Amino acid sequence: MRKKIVIIGGGFGGISAAQEFGDYEADITVIDKTNHHVFQPLLYQVATAALSPADIAAPIRGILNKQKNITVVMDEVISIDRGKREVITKSTKYLFDFLVIAIGSRHSYFGKDEWEKYAPGLKTLNDALFIREKILSSLETAEKMKDPDEVKKYLTFVIVGGGPTGVEMAGAIAEIVKITMMKDFRNINASMTKVCLVEGEARLLLSYPDDLSARAAKDLESLGVEIIFNQRVTDVNDEGVKVGDRFIKTNNIIWAAGNSVSPLLKSLNAELDMAGRVLVNPDLSLKDDPDIFIIGDAAYAKDKDGKMLAGIAPVAMQEGKYVAKIIMEGKDADLREPFKYFDKGTMATIGRAKAVCIIAGFKFTGFFGWLLWCIIHILFLISFRNRFKVMAEWAWYYLSFRHGIRLITGHPNKSK
Ligand SMILES: Cc1cc2nc3c(=O)[nH]c(=O)nc-3n(C[C@H](O)[C@H](O)[C@H](O)COP(=O)(O)OP(=O)(O)OC[C@H]3O[C@@H](n4cnc5c(N)ncnc54)[C@H](O)[C@@H]3O)c2cc1C
Structure with missing residues (x-):
């Protein structure tokens, strides 16, 4: 019988897992409460009027449309019943043989x-x-x-x-x-x-x-x-x-x-850390349930030195790919190779033409760091249309020093 695989979340982890399945013979359902995948590293540019929302997001249905084994559902998962092997959403239920949870995190106000x-x-x-x-x-x-x-x-x-x-x-x-x-x-x-x-x-x-x-x-x-x-x-x-x-x-x-993870994870009755992340095995499965995997920001996973893996996009993407491979290989839990993160580097930009980067152990700063930052972010954007649009917006901003997306459509200060 064809396996039922449910992936919760169409962010970096969920999409990478779904894409890695290719045309694998299984019924795969990707559930997300929104209809789009967001490239979070560029969210601050939407918040500061440099880019518009459509430049950094793409419909999940569109990203996965070539994979006939995948059904995309827009719905919010409200709990997971491990006993019945069911994912319960606001409107219905989905049975699973394998479950991949990639629900990301929200900000945390430390109890305030x-x-x-x-x-x-x-x-x-x-x-x-x-x-x-x-x-x-x-x-x-x-x-x-x-x-x-x-x-x-x-x-x-x-x-x-x-x-x-x-x-x-x-x-x-x-x-x-x-x-x-x-x-x-x-x-x-x-x-x-x-x-x-x-x-x-x-x-x-x-x-x-x-x-x-x-x-x-x-x-x-x-x-x-x-x-x-x-x-x-x-x-x-x-x-x-x-x-x-x-x-x-x-x-x-x-x-x-600060970050914390959705209370949805409490329904797994698993061990969580202070931020609500699930403590996972070296193969990213639940401690006592080898067919349920937690990846990305929702997981407390460790690297080879026992240090917690950071909540960053490359970790979520590599974990998504790894978990899909594990499921397709169908090995027993004790025969699975542990997840190994390959650290390609990290970077942050400061204003229009400066950044700090560490890539493969080499450090880059200033204008050259910023150029690298631009190239890498463009490459990782999910659709060609977005890559093209973002490049055009950045070139315009770099030359003109003017932000193009300065529209106010709501009124955050109305009550003042
Ligand atoms: C502002 C900002 C800047 C960042 N900058 C960088 C950076 O420069 N470099 C870097 O590597 N990383 C960066 N990150 C971190 C990176 O974006 C995250 O580590 C990554 O998105 C985690 O991937 P994920 O798949 O775990 O979760 P996400 O990508 O957050 O995806 C989670 C998905 O799950 C869905 N979901 C959540 N709850 C439910 C539910 N109950 N039912 C259905 N769907 C649900 C959400 O709608 C979302 O689509 C940044 C994050 C933010 C917020």
């Missing part, structure tokens, strides 16, 4: 969920659009306000978390509010704006070597970003953010400080 409404995080296209509108609306609001204190509040931007997302957001926002957009306004100018990046440790980009962290900090400071090291956020409200003992009045707080 009430902060989310003032300090949105960046994980989905909706998040990116919300942040974009918040930034653009704040500039519009500041332009028409008379009270200098209120103007300052709308022109202050605080990014919480000095990992790659925080660094990239801080650089891009600084560039918008200090350089590219201000020439379109008459009552506000760059000297009235303030961009702060808050990091709880003594350096940015903790997973990078010290010298690249220092270079990223220097590049951000040259764009006018104030970096606040060794301080934690202790309160967030509609007036601003408290960082250690200092209160920064602001309407614009962006959260890039």
Whole structure:
């Protein structure tokens, strides 16, 4: 009988697994609560009006349409019944022989969920659009306000978390509010704006070597970003953010400080870490269930030295491919080769033409680092159309210094 394989999530892990199956004889169902795959590493460019949502996303149905063994379903999985081998969605149930769970993660507010409404995080296209509108609306609001204190509040931007997302957001926002957009306004100018990046440790980009962290900090400071090291956020409200003992009045707080995984994983009754990730075997299967696999940001998997694998796209993609191969080989759990991550490197960009990269042990910074960053991101975008469009947008921005996607369609500041 043909095997039933269910993949939950059409992100980096889920899509890589599905594609690796090729025309394998099985009934494969890919379930995602959205109809699109998002290239998350470029979300910050949507949030800062450099790219539009369609440039970095593609319909999952379109990506997998050539594989006749795959059915794509848009639905939200609400629980998993291991006993009955069923995935339960909001509208129906799916039986499985093998299950691949690739549901990614959301941002975490370390138990202070009430902060989310003032300090949105960046994980989905909706998040990116919300942040974009918040930034653009704040500039519009500041332009028409008379009270200098209120103007300052709308022109202050605080990014919480000095990992790659925080660094990239801080650089891009600084560039918008200090350089590219201000020439379109008459009552506000760059000297009235303030961009702060808050990091709880003594350096940015903790997973990078010290010298690249220092270079990223220097590049951000040259764009006018104030970096606040060794301080934690202790309160967030509609007036601003408290960082250690200092209160920064602001309407614009962006959260890039932590991740947690969906409570859906609790229905597996498996061992989870503090962030809700599932502790998996070396073959990425559940501790006591060799036919259920967890991959990507939802898994707590270790490398050969026993260190937790980072929540990054290449890890999720390699895990997806590996798991598909394991399922197709059909070996018993004790005969499976453990998953081995091949680390090709890591990179983060700072503003329009700077980046820090470490690739195959070699370090690159500045303009050359940024060129590498551009090439690699273009190559990994999922569709040819997106590659072409993003290249054109970047070339336009590089030459003109103008962001093209500056539309406000909702009203994040309406209630103020
Ligand atoms: C802003 C940002 C910037 C990043 N930058 C980089 C970078 O520069 N380089 C890098 O390598 N990595 C980067 N990452 C991390 C990288 O994007 C993730 O590690 C990767 O996406 C994880 O892949 P995944 O398959 O586990 O999850 P995802 O790609 O997040 O996919 C999860 C999918 O599951 C779906 N889903 C979730 N819950 C359910 C449910 N209950 N039912 C149905 N579907 C569900 C979601 O809709 C989504 O499509 C970044 C992440 C973010 C948020």
